[in-house]
Amino acid sequence: MQHDKPLIGIDFGTATTLVSQRLPGGAPENVPIGHGTAWMPSLIAVSPFGELLFGEGAEAAAGASALRSVKQCITLGLTPDALPGQERGGTVRQSADTLIKQLLEHVLLRARAAGADTEDAHFRLACPAIWDGPQRRRLATLARAAGIPVAVGDIVDEPVAAGLAWSEGLYWELGEDRPDGTTLVFDFGGGTLDIAVVEVIESLQDSAPELTVLSARGVARAGDALDLRIARDLEQDLEATGISVDRMPDPSILRALLVAAARRLKVLLSDTRYDEQAVPVGGGYTNLPLLTYTRQRLEEAFRPQMEEALEHVRAALCEARLRRRTTPDIARLARMPLSELATDVQHVLLAGGMSQVPLVRQAFEEKFPHAEVEFDRALESPEQSVVTGLVVHNYHRLNLPRPGFDLVLEWDDSDGGRRSELLYPAFEPLYTPHQVMRREELAHRWRGTPDVRRVTKARIRAMAVDGEPMDFSVEGSALPHLPVELHPRTPFSLALRLNGEMVVHDSTARPMTFRVERWPVLRAGEQGAIRLTRVRRGVQEHQRPSFTDLYSHPWQ
Structure with a gap:
């Protein structure tokens, strides 16, 4: 700590x-x-x-x-x-x-x-x-x-940090109870939209709070895209008055000034007291008219982006359901509206500067009528949510939605050298949208035939991104690695499923299946073992695969 x-x-x-x-x-x-x-x-x-x-x-x-x-x-x-x-x-x-x-x-x-x-x-x-x-x-x-x-373990996902700040602020700063149930964190910044679905529970061992991230996803398109859209509207307004940007002495500079003006207008119109604002172009263009923009135009420009953002919210909520191992049939999930998924959420936390655009709160209050939609009331502005969450230390347990470490297959070859294959790179999503569309098994899967010339004892190691090895804990027994066996010209595979199963097919007759209840956060000096539970053959291993094991949200 x-x-x-x-x-x-x-x-x-x-x-x-x-x-x-x-x-x-x-x-x-x-x-x-x-x-x-x-x-x-x-x-x-x-x-x-x-x-x-x-x-x-x-x-x-x-x-x-x-x-x-x-x-x-x-x-x-x-x-x-x-x-x-x-x-x-x-x-x-x-x-x-x-x-x-x-x-x-x-x-x-x-x-x-x-x-x-x-x-x-x-x-x-x-x-x-x-x-x-x-x-x-x-x-x-x-x-x-x-x-x-x-270290890499000291880098925290932005929406997760915002959730940490809010949870602690309610308890310590405002004197309220820690939030019960599920919280949707909607962090709309300048360059990225980040969404997290989190739960805060108290540890049964020491009553310390644990934050479990059920889903964390994002898209590299946020506030900057709205600035460009507003700037295009402003350029069209100038052209309507007979002023062509392309005919100005330096069109690129003028367009950059229009983007800067768009940012100012966006901030000014986020104040609900005003329905219209005007700003100068600046940059010495004193002969150009004031740039005027209305709240109605701002909302019209922003609405398509907000609708796209809500689709990412829907995807995150579907993923959260799957991590809880709720297993609706695929036909129902394909039709499931956001209004039904919204019943899983008790709190919506708005963070990031773009969340101050009034349409954001309006959209969430409409789509999540049973949830409390709010900014972090313990902070002066939503922009402070992430940075405040970075200095929260009472939440000493943070469970990630995917492994924050590499999984590596290692073996010694016949010449005495050490060989390896990267099975899973840290923080990589466990599935892609293409797998969703093709109805494939939703898992990160590595398949290959290791180059061995004889029966070889090999090992699966977990390596922190900083290069430090990590231990496994299999049903309470500490192991520096998972032992596997490789045969010449025999395939090897590893699958990390969305429901927390890790399935290893080596050259032995039976696959090894482990259940991972949570992926731990890895910080320098605080690294713990990766806790695995073996799925016993004949009980869970031979059950018919459930929808959770095979599919996720067909949200696109």
Whole structure:
């Protein structure tokens, strides 16, 4: 647990970056790293002298030309745009890793200047729920290079962090009971939409709260997409007055200014007191008219995206049902409306800046009439949900929806060397939408024929993403690995099913089937064994496969 050290959380977001801390024996508190605000814009630009600028300085120097959303380079595997060079009118190109590292260095400097106790502190970062093991490892590597000592296990899914903050805030800050039942966390940020379905229960062993994540999923399309849609509307408004953006001296700069204006209008119209707002184009275009936008147009632009988001909510709720091993027949599940799935949810937590658009709350209150729809009342704004959850330490047990470690098949060959095959990469989804559409078994499956020349004793190892080996605990017995047997020219397979079963087919006559009740969170210094229960042959092993074992939500 590391309660004797300061705990620092960094929410490196697509649009903004926030920092929080929790001193030993204290409560979570925000560290104001912005110029007059708690947050710093995640912007990067180049100074007239060729130096990189960050946050408000980048915005002041480059305006709409500043680089936004550098985090998306990890999410989408992109190469960042060239930064306009201020000195000679050229451009400066840096790798995404260099930019992210230096941005994190700047965030750390600001946090120290704002009074954060970073010496000998334990750090945590947040990431989108859709990130896989290599993406998380990449962020951890860049953070360590920036002077932020984190392991992959210190990186928490953003919607899960928001749920942690809310659960603790209700109990400690507001003096209310911890939430009973199922909570849907809807984290609508600038670059990603993240959804989690979680349950908070008390441990039977020590009454400590446990948070079980039944589903965590996301999509790399959120607030930025709405900004672009509004900007297109504003460009059409200009064309209606006879002003063509393509005929302006620098169309790309003007379009960047329209996107910046779209962001301002979106924020202004999130205040329900106003039905219409107007902002200038800025950037020296004083001869252009004010850009006017109404709440009705905002909702019309946002409604298709909100409907798509609700489909992802439906998918998450279906997955949560399957993890509880509820087994409706496939015909019924294919027809099951969101209104029926909504009965599983007692609380809806809205987080992220985009959740403040009034249409979001309206949609959830309509679709989830029996649930309590709210923001985190213990916080000043929804943007603080994730960063506050990063410094929660009372929830020392966090059960993940999928393995946060690699599963590796190892064996020694006849020449004395060690061979291996990666059976499952950490954090990879257990199934794809294509498997859903084709009605295939919903499981991560590895099949292959290991290159052995004789009967070989092999082993399945669990490896944390940081490279540290983990133990298994099979019905109370600790094992450094799972023993298997390989024969020449004989297939081997491993399947991780959505219902928590792990099925191993080696070269012996009978497959080994284990049940995993929960996938533990893996943090540095707190790694525990992976608890497995053997499914006995003749009891569960030979039952007819249920719908849960084979299918998931045909939501597309």
